[in-house]
Amino acid sequence: MNSYIQHLACSNCDATYPHTEPQNVCHLCGKPLFARYSLDQLKDNWKPDDLHTRPNSFWRYKELLPIQNDEDIVSLGETVTPLLNVNRLGAQLGLDNLWIKDESRLPTGSFKARGLAMAVSKAKALGIDKLAIPSAGNAATALSVYAAKAGIPAYIFMPKDTPAFNQKTCELAGANVTLIDGLITDAGKIVANRKINKGWFDVSTLKEPYRVEGKKTMGFELAEQCCWELPDVIIYPTGGGTGIVGMWKGFKELERIGWISKKRPRFISVQSSGCAPIVKAWEDGKSDAEPWQDADTIASGLRVPQAIGDFLILDAIRESNGAAISVSDGEIVDAMKLLPTTEGLLTCPEGAATVAALQPLLTDGLIGPSEKIVLFNTGGFQA
Amino acid sequence: MNSYIQHLACSNCDATYPHTEPQNVCHLCGKPLFARYSLDQLKDNWKPDDLHTRPNSFWRYKELLPIQNDEDIVSLGETVTPLLNVNRLGAQLGLDNLWIKDESRLPTGSFKARGLAMAVSKAKALGIDKLAIPSAGNAATALSVYAAKAGIPAYIFMPKDTPAFNQKTCELAGANVTLIDGLITDAGKIVANRKINKGWFDVSTLKEPYRVEGKKTMGFELAEQCCWELPDVIIYPTGGGTGIVGMWKGFKELERIGWISKKRPRFISVQSSGCAPIVKAWEDGKSDAEPWQDADTIASGLRVPQAIGDFLILDAIRESNGAAISVSDGEIVDAMKLLPTTEGLLTCPEGAATVAALQPLLTDGLIGPSEKIVLFNTGGFQA
Numbered sequence: 041m042n043s044y045i046q047h048l049a050c051s052n053c054d055a056t057y058p059h060t061e062p063q064n065v066c067h068l069c070g071k072p073l074f075a076r077y078s079l080d081q082l083k084d085n086w087k088p089d090d091l092h093t094r095p096n097s098f099w100r101y102k103e104l105l106p107i108q109n110d111e112d113i114v115s116l117g118e119t120v121t122p123l124l125n126v127n128r129l130g131a132q133l134g135l136d137n138l139w140i141k142d143e144s145r146l147p148t149g150s151f152k153a154r155g156l157a158m159a160v161s162k163a164k165a166l167g168i169d170k171l172a173i174p175s176a177g178n179a180a181t182a183l184s185v186y187a188a189k190a191g192i193p194a195y196i197f198m199p200k201d202t203p204a205f206n207q208k209t210c211e212l213a214g215a216n217v218t219l220i221d222g223l224i225t226d227a228g229k230i231v232a233n234r235k236i237n238k239g240w241f242d243v244s245t246l247k248e249p250y251r252v253e254g255k256k257t258m259g260f261e262l263a264e265q266c267c268w269e270l271p272d273v274i275i276y277p278t279g280g281g282t283g284i285v286g287m288w289k290g291f292k293e294l295e296r297i298g299w300i301s302k303k304r305p306r307f308i309s310v311q312s313s314g315c316a317p318i319v320k321a322w323e324d325g326k327s328d329a330e331p332w333q334d335a336d337t338i339a340s341g342l343r344v345p346q347a348i349g350d351f352l353i354l355d356a357i358r359e360s361n362g363a364a365i366s367v368s369d370g371e372i373v374d375a376m377k378l379l380p381t382t383e384g385l386l387t388c389p390e391g392a393a394t395v396a397a398l399q400p401l402l403t404d405g406l407i408g409p410s411e412k413i414v415l416f417n418t419g420g421f422q423a
Numbered sequence: 424m425n426s427y428i429q430h431l432a433c434s435n436c437d438a439t440y441p442h443t444e445p446q447n448v449c450h451l452c453g454k455p456l457f458a459r460y461s462l463d464q465l466k467d468n469w470k471p472d473d474l475h476t477r478p479n480s481f482w483r484y485k486e487l488l489p490i491q492n493d494e495d496i497v498s499l500g501e502t503v504t505p506l507l508n509v510n511r512l513g514a515q516l517g518l519d520n521l522w523i524k525d526e527s528r529l530p531t532g533s534f535k536a537r538g539l540a541m542a543v544s545k546a547k548a549l550g551i552d553k554l555a556i557p558s559a560g561n562a563a564t565a566l567s568v569y570a571a572k573a574g575i576p577a578y579i580f581m582p583k584d585t586p587a588f589n590q591k592t593c594e595l596a597g598a599n600v601t602l603i604d605g606l607i608t609d610a611g612k613i614v615a616n617r618k619i620n621k622g623w624f625d626v627s628t629l630k631e632p633y634r635v636e637g638k639k640t641m642g643f644e645l646a647e648q649c650c651w652e653l654p655d656v657i658i659y660p661t662g663g664g665t666g667i668v669g670m671w672k673g674f675k676e677l678e679r680i681g682w683i684s685k686k687r688p689r690f691i692s693v694q695s696s697g698c699a700p701i702v703k704a705w706e707d708g709k710s711d712a713e714p715w716q717d718a719d720t721i722a723s724g725l726r727v728p729q730a731i732g733d734f735l736i737l738d739a740i741r742e743s744n745g746a747a748i749s750v751s752d753g754e755i756v757d758a759m760k761l762l763p764t765t766e767g768l769l770t771c772p773e774g775a776a777t778v779a780a781l782q783p784l785l786t787d788g789l790i791g792p793s794e795k796i797v798l799f800n801t802g803g804f805q806a
Contacts, residue, residue, distance in 0.1 A: 092475075096479040096502075096503065114767075116505075116507065116767055116768065117504075117505025117507050117525060117528070119479070119502050119503070119504075119505060119528060120479065120502070121500075121502075122499075122500025122502060124499065124500050128574075142500060145500070145502060145528055145529075145530075146528075147528075147767075148769065149532070149803060184763075184767075185763060185767035185768070185769065186767055187767075188763055188764055188765070188766070188767040189766060189767030190767075191511075203806070204806040205804075205805070205806035207806075208804075208806045209763070209769055209804060209806075212759065212760055212763040212764075212769060212804070213763040213764060213767060213769070214760075214763070214764040376595065377595055377597075380567075380568060380571055380592070380595040380596040380597065381571055381595075381596060381597040382571070383571070383572060384497075384499055384530075384567075384568035384569055384570075384571040384572030384573075384596060385499065385568070386531065386568060386592055386595060386596070420532060420803075421588075421591075421592060421595070422588075422805075422806065423586070423587040423588035423590075423591045423592075423805065423806070
């Protein structure tokens with residue numbers, strides 16, 4: 041027995057769907073589908089000690105992942121990412137217990153590898169033969185290489201000003217790339233409009249049920265690295281927000297199988313002031329976010345004007361007593377220098393945004409000096 | 424008890440030196456110094472099973488590393504790099520058992536992290552307060568961030584046409600960068616000329632005794648990943664060649680403590696036809712290499728016209744019954760596409776060079792179809 045997956049269930053209504061055939065969103069209400077597992081059975085059969093002999097990869101959590109047969113796993117070596125103490129940076133800011141989980145160390149240099157490794161593996165298991173994705177950049181790169189590894193054609197739609205690294209890597213991996221005059225949301229509309237005629241399976245985040253299962257492994261790894269006692273605060277750069285949604289889901293699963301207590305970190309979402317729909321919705325007390333107009337930021341991964349999982353992100357922030365905050369591109373640029381000079385850590389702009397948020401969060405009393413705080417650097421520095 | 428280091432010994436003559444004070448090359452003959460360990464004592468006290476509870480990092484081999492106190496370790500999370508099966512690529516070439524060790528997954532995206540993590544940790548232990556390096560690019564980036572983490576000023580000298588990624592990262596990390604009109608060998612002369620007046624410690628590879636100790640951990644990891652039975656062939660892109668020298672040294676140490684047999688992989692060194700001093704020396708049957716004139720290649724890491732460890736590289740190639748081969752920049756570019764399309768793996772030009780070498784090596788009978796062959800991808804793709 042490997043995966044304890046049972047079925048897919050709508051995150052909004054009560055509809056359920058078999059996981060043994062391709063699924064996108066709920067047929068009834070159009071909201072994301074979540075994988076559900078036999079957690080009561082798993083609780084009796086799986087213990088943290090069982091992990092000791094597992095590979096150093098998120099595939100070590102296979103009981104809570106949706107892939108049933110090892111031969112369907114499409115892997116490029118998804119090593120567990122390091123959780124690094126950054127107390128010298130912390131000391132400069134008046135924080136005693138500051139950490140960064142460095143996701144740049146995954147294949148393709150970003151956290152997007154988690155979701156796309158999972159989505160492509162499940163696509164392989166289901167015999168899906170064409171994959172299409174709208175992307176702000178790093179997801180396109182990750183899909184391109186995992187699809188290449190699986191031998192499945194990939195169709196990429198992304199803004200024409202997506203970073204050169206993403207454009208070149210998609211081409212190198214042999215993906216079919218279309219650069220568009222617009223943003224990820226516009227790219228998403230193109231995929232939605234053409235997919236039926238073209239026979240593409242849409243792997244847009246949260247319109248596809250398994251990318252979030254990959255993302256939740258950030259939470260599993262963090263929990264294990266913290267000896268199954270979660271930190272006080274997680275500060276997370278938020279574009280599509282699947283990371284927050286995934287970790288929130290993963291923590292609930294870990295509690296249900298008895299591996300962690302009820303204690304949850306407060307989720308603090310960081311966006312760029314040039315594209316901050318989640319921050320605005322949180323400040324306005326809304327449960328959904330309005331599309332952001334004229335989104336513009338140097339952090340390409342944060343240039344997501346509308347996220348299908350907006351209500352899930354906002355739920356996780358509120359249920360966790362978290363917050364949402366925006367930082368300017370100038371503050372992001374400053375943080376991209378502060379982190380390497382103090383800690384030797386090179387980051388993407390999105391990761392640097394979490395560093396930029398620390399001072400205002402401390403000033404506002406949203407984080408405390410002796411709390412255990414974990415930042416997520418979602419990708420590597422690109423010149 | 425942690426490290427079993429005893430002293431430093433010249434790789435050429437019989438001179439020995441204490442490791443408890445800063446050392447560069449042998450005072451008598453000018454050749455590289457090697458760290459020597461109490462291997463007989465270690466043989467009785469350390470077994471492979473002891474590794475099971477160690478961190479997933481090259482620091483797991485601390486008995487055979489030169490750092491004596493954990494508090495001197497300067498770490499950015501040096502996770503063990505994955506050894507990836509690439510049998511689809513192998514099948515295209517007629518190779519049954521082909522693997523790539525993907526060094527791009529280390530901090531700063533290259534294998535240079537190994538040597539510089541070790542050199543900076545030892546520098547910290549010895550109280551060295553200024554570090555200078557000539558570099559073709561990736562070593563500069565690695566020194567910059569590890570020095571920043573340690574709080575030691577770094578002085579970088581590299582060609583003015585070094586890739587933008589390297590230039591920008593050194594600046595971000597706050598290093599003192601000088602771009603020169605020349606190659607790494609010219610940069611090395613500047614460091615050599617100025618270091619006494621400036622009070623710089625020279626961390627040029629093999630003029631500093633500990634970078635090679637970091638590099639040998641590639642061999643330790645590979646041996647452990649292969650269950651202590653080494654592959655038939657290692658194909659390695661060779662600039663300064665410290666990787667080959669380090670692995671060769673590491674394998675001897677592992678044999679001395681009884682962890683591996685006498686069996687060694689054949690080392691095959693790959694260079695660019697635009698800069699192939701080791702290949703020429705090997706073909707000419709020389710024990711040292713002549714400086715290469717007008718070195719020019721897109722693989723910046725292979726643009727090393729003269730390596731101080733040339734005689735050690737050539738020794739390892741010959742003792743292992745290996746070979747040396749050059750590939751053209753055009754073949755490197757083709758391989759940079761072949762690997763992502765067949766295996767989803769993005770590489771640096773240097774890593775791609777090892778892929779480009781496979782077909783000619785097979786044609787020449789220098790590798791066999793069913794041999795276990797391991798390529799080293801020494802760094803990540805940069806746009």
